[in-house]
Every structure is written in C-alpha cells, then in structure tokens.
Amino acid sequence: MNSIFDSRSLRFIAAAMVVVNGFFPALWILLTSLKTEAELVSKPITYLPHQPTLANYVQAFTDQPLLKYLGNSLAVALSATAFSLLVSALAAYAIARLNLRRRQLILTCIVASSMFPLVTLLVPIFETMRTLGLLNSYTALVLPYIVLNLPVCTLVLVSFFQSIPKDLENAAMIDGCTRMGALLRVVVPLAAPGVFTAGILAFVNSWDEFLLALSLNSNPNFRTLPVGITLYQGEFTFPWPIISAALIVAIVPIAVLIAIFQERVVGGLTQGGLKG
Amino acid sequence: MAGVSVFDRWRDPSEKALGFMLLAPAFALLALIVAYPIGRLIWNSFFDLRLSGGGGIKFVGLENYLLVFQDPDFWNATKNTVLITLITVPGALIIGLGLALLANLPFKRKWPVRLALLLPWALPLAFAGLIFAWFFHTEYGVVNDVVRRATSGAGGQTEPTMWLLRPGWAFTAICMTIVWKTSSFMALILLAGLQMIPKSLYEAAEVDGASKWQQFWQITIPMLTPSIIVALIFRTITALQTFDIPYTMTKGGPGNSTETLAMLIHKTTIDYLDVGYGSTLAVCMFVLSLFVTAFYLKRIGKNA
Numbered sequence: 001m002n003s004i005f006d007s008r009s010l011r012f013i014a015a016a017m018v019v020v021n022g023f024f025p026a027l028w029i030l031l032t033s034l035k036t037e038a039e040l041v042s043k044p045i046t047y048l049p050h051q052p053t054l055a056n057y058v059q060a061f062t063d064q065p066l067l068k069y070l071g072n073s074l075a076v077a078l079s080a081t082a083f084s085l086l087v088s089a090l091a092a093y094a095i096a097r098l099n100l101r102r103r104q105l106i107l108t109c110i111v112a113s114s115m116f117p118l119v120t121l122l123v124p125i126f127e128t129m130r131t132l133g134l135l136n137s138y139t140a141l142v143l144p145y146i147v148l149n150l151p152v153c154t155l156v157l158v159s160f161f162q163s164i165p166k167d168l169e170n171a172a173m174i175d176g177c178t179r180m181g182a183l184l185r186v187v188v189p190l191a192a193p194g195v196f197t198a199g200i201l202a203f204v205n206s207w208d209e210f211l212l213a214l215s216l217n218s219n220p221n222f223r224t225l226p227v228g229i230t231l232y233q234g235e236f237t238f239p240w241p242i243i244s245a246a247l248i249v250a251i252v253p254i255a256v257l258i259a260i261f262q263e264r265v266v267g268g269l270t271q272g273g274l275k276g
Numbered sequence: 277m278a279g280v281s282v283f284d285r286w287r288d289p290s291e292k293a294l295g296f297m298l299l300a301p302a303f304a305l306l307a308l309i310v311a312y313p314i315g316r317l318i319w320n321s322f323f324d325l326r327l328s329g330g331g332g333i334k335f336v337g338l339e340n341y342l343l344v345f346q347d348p349d350f351w352n353a354t355k356n357t358v359l360i361t362l363i364t365v366p367g368a369l370i371i372g373l374g375l376a377l378l379a380n381l382p383f384k385r386k387w388p389v390r391l392a393l394l395l396p397w398a399l400p401l402a403f404a405g406l407i408f409a410w411f412f413h414t415e416y417g418v419v420n421d422v423v424r425r426a427t428s429g430a431g432g433q434t435e436p437t438m439w440l441l442r443p444g445w446a447f448t449a450i451c452m453t454i455v456w457k458t459s460s461f462m463a464l465i466l467l468a469g470l471q472m473i474p475k476s477l478y479e480a481a482e483v484d485g486a487s488k489w490q491q492f493w494q495i496t497i498p499m500l501t502p503s504i505i506v507a508l509i510f511r512t513i514t515a516l517q518t519f520d521i522p523y524t525m526t527k528g529g530p531g532n533s534t535e536t537l538a539m540l541i542h543k544t545t546i547d548y549l550d551v552g553y554g555s556t557l558a559v560c561m562f563v564l565s566l567f568v569t570a571f572y573l574k575r576i577g578k579n580a
Binding site for chain 1: 291292294295297298299301302303305306308309310312313314316317320375378379381382383387388389390391392393394395396397398399400401402403404406407408410411413415416418421424456460461464465467468513516517519520523524537538541542545546551554555558559561562565569
C-alpha cells in the first residue's frame, strides 16, 4: 500500500487524519472550557473562544468537590494497581517458572475470568460488599479492580518472566540463595520493565472504571472522577463550559501518563492482547 | 535435620507448596469476586427478593424467568444490546483497520500518531459519552454546525437534527461514539499485527506483478487474521456489556430506546433494589455472552 503514500505530502495527510481523529474531541472540550456562557449560546457557534476565560475552571472546583474526586480516583487507582501487581506477579511467577502440572489450565482460568460480563456480577458483588459493610469505601472498588486487572497483568508478567533466563536464577541458588531469595534478588529486578508495563495498564483500567464506582460508592466522600463528572448536569441544565473544564482537569493526568510511557503501553497492550 | 521449622519451610518450600502459596491470593480473589457471585446470582434468581419496602425473601422457582420472557423491557434491551454489538464491532474493526494502515506508514516522527491512537483508548468511556453528547447537542453542537455549513451551500434551509432527542438518531449517535472510542484499541492491536508481516512477502508479490489491491487481500488480510480475531473477541465481549456511553449520553432515552441490558440490570437492582428479578436478568445476559464466547472459541479452534 506504500506507493500511494510515497510522496511526503500524502503521508502528512494520512498522519493528520489519525491525529485529528484522536485529538479533536479533547481539543474541542478544551476550547469549550475557555468560552463564556454567553459565547456558548450565541449562534452560529464559534470555534475559537473570543474572550478566553478561566472562570469555568474555578467553578468546576467549587460546584462539585472535584479535588476530592481526583484524590479518590488516585487513591483507588494507585492501590488497585499496587495490589494487582503483587497478586498477579506471584501468580505469574508460579505459572512461568514452577514445575507445576496443569499450568496452562491455571492460566486459562485466570484469563477466562475476564470473559464474564462484570455487570452480571454487579448484584452479588453489591450484596457481598453490603454484607461486609464495605459499601462506600475504597476497598469496595479496589477488590474487584484487582480481579479486573488480573488477566492482563498476569499475561504480561508471564511472558516477561519467561524471557528471563532460568540459568540466572539457578546460579543465584547455587551461590546459596534460597528460592525466595532468588525470586526477590534476581527475577523481580530483571522483570521491572514488565511490572511497569502491567502497572500502567492496571492504572488506566482502574482509573476508567465507571459501573462499579457508580453502584458501590454513592457517598460523595468516596466518589471517583468518572462518576463525579456526570453530576454537574442538573435535571434540565447542562453547564457545558464547566463540565468541559472538569473533563480537562480529569483528562490531563491520564494523558500525561500515556504520553510519557506510550511505547511501554503499546507494547503491553499488544502483548496482553495477542497472547489472550 | 532435627529442627526443620515452619520458618525454614517457608523460606525454601517444595515446588508444589510454593506454587500453592503464590497462586492462593489470585484464586482467593477470583473466588470472592467471580465464583461466589456467579453461584449467588443463580441462587438469587429463584427468589422474590426486594431490598426496598421490607419485603421478605420468597422462593418462587422459575417464576422470575417466566416474567423475564414476557417482559417487553427485557426484549427491548436485548435487541438494543445485540444491535449495538452487531453495528459497533464491525464498525470499529473497519475504522480501526483504516487507522492502523494509515499509522503503519513510514513516518519520521512516530509519537503524534501513536499518541493519537492511545488517547481515545485511555479516555474513560464515561468521558467519551459526555464529550460526544456535547458534540451532538441540537443547538450548539459542533456536529450540527458542520452539517449546516456543508449543506448551506446547497441552499436547503434544513432544521437541525435533534440527535439525542429522537430514538433512531440517539441510537446512531451512541453507535458512532462507541466506534470512535473503541476503534483505536482495534488499531493498536492491528498495527502490531501489521508490523509482524515480513516485508519479503510484499517484495515477492511485487516481483510477481501483483497489484497493491491484490497484495492487500492476498497478503495483508490473511496475515492479519489472528490479530483480527483476538481484537474481535475482546471487542464483542465488551460491546455486550455496553453501559457507560449510553448512560452518559441519553440515560437510555428517549423512552427506553437506547437502554442496554447492562443498563436495565443496573436500574432494576441498584435503583429499584429488586435483587431477585435483577439477578434473573443477569443470568439471561450471562447465558447470551456465554453463547457468543463459545461461538468465537469454536471458530478459533477451527482456525488453529
């Protein structure tokens, strides 16, 4: 297919199409967030804001406890990521390294858990959390998020562990390390890039989750960002500039994370995807 | 070896014991969040179990299931869910393939294109729903503005489309949003597949005088098939669970014309606290997705 796009200008058009498709929605929200209410309801609609204002950002933080939501999302996503990595690293090591019978079956079991539609499990999970008194807590979200992240994290980590030569570990054990010592001193440091990749995927998954966050934590003190942002709209009013400002505040952290680690993210996604 | 303490065993356990220890946390969580809920779900579906109004628990056998099959809301939600899946999965595949082919061109700087594919993937579905609800706003939405500009030359004084206020249009807008949101994940998976196709295949085809079109259908598509199947499975499973985007764009409206099964289950159980009936709905949805998964797995078996 390359010859059609041999010329530089056509290649530029191709890149522009992909870039516009990816960035336009975020860009449009950014422009909306800078417009005044009066400009927003003028017709025909304007594209660039005439009198850019930051007032919407101030309102976004005062109309709803946006900072609180941001903190909740960070707390939930970070602890879910840490625990997902711990649990899946242990499981992945056992699958990749130990001489277990039925290791393929074990891996299949873990991956198959991602095939169950989460929404069908919503009711019993809701009941369980209610019985345990965990509704409206970080734990209520962290526990299911670990399970949500388990398949992709385990897949990524299994293939990373398998890429580390077993001889290194054996050498450490001959030199007097215990099995656990070899795991902690040799395997974990070498697998750091894999752990990191799996971590980003887990973080994005947990940051984005909506249905459980909406159903399990209705108390504003434990509400996460995606749920909180839907609450700016009144029954009949949609303050779009303020919603847009809140959206920009919410998108920036994840966009920065993705921008910095894009190569790792792509690697992890395709690895997790293609092996599953 | 007189004193092999428990501590020593922990430090250097046998292969089997170590395996058990390492796998225990994962399987304990799977039991709590997946296995037990599945059992509980099926159990609940045989009861009249409402958490509102202090109603007790009454065993009703298969009555809930009979009610489900006579429930127009259930069939409406099933129809919407299946339609969304049938429209957005191939839609995202086609758009994603297009994006992947464009992104696979030899650019000098790779990061803008890569980031443009990653951003929609990383964006929460709920945000995508909100952003596109604003795009499709009847009065001030950018979509209607672009349509107006494009058609004003033709002289027709057309009324703006009431995207989210008319059943058919709302459904279309939701499908377009889902396709936009999910096609970039497709593109990332397919791009990785494209990059694994050996260049020598195209060179050989070139020598044999095959056209670009023939090369696309005879080399690119067959070589890409494994990636396409993986992407399709992932996408179909998530499409059946569609919740966030219609919830944030229309809340299922107008009427319940865009209500999906996931939304109906959420409404029945979390809003109305009718756990028994909600569980029955969930079991039905569960069976539907099992059929789909089984269908795909059978296909994979044939291809392998």
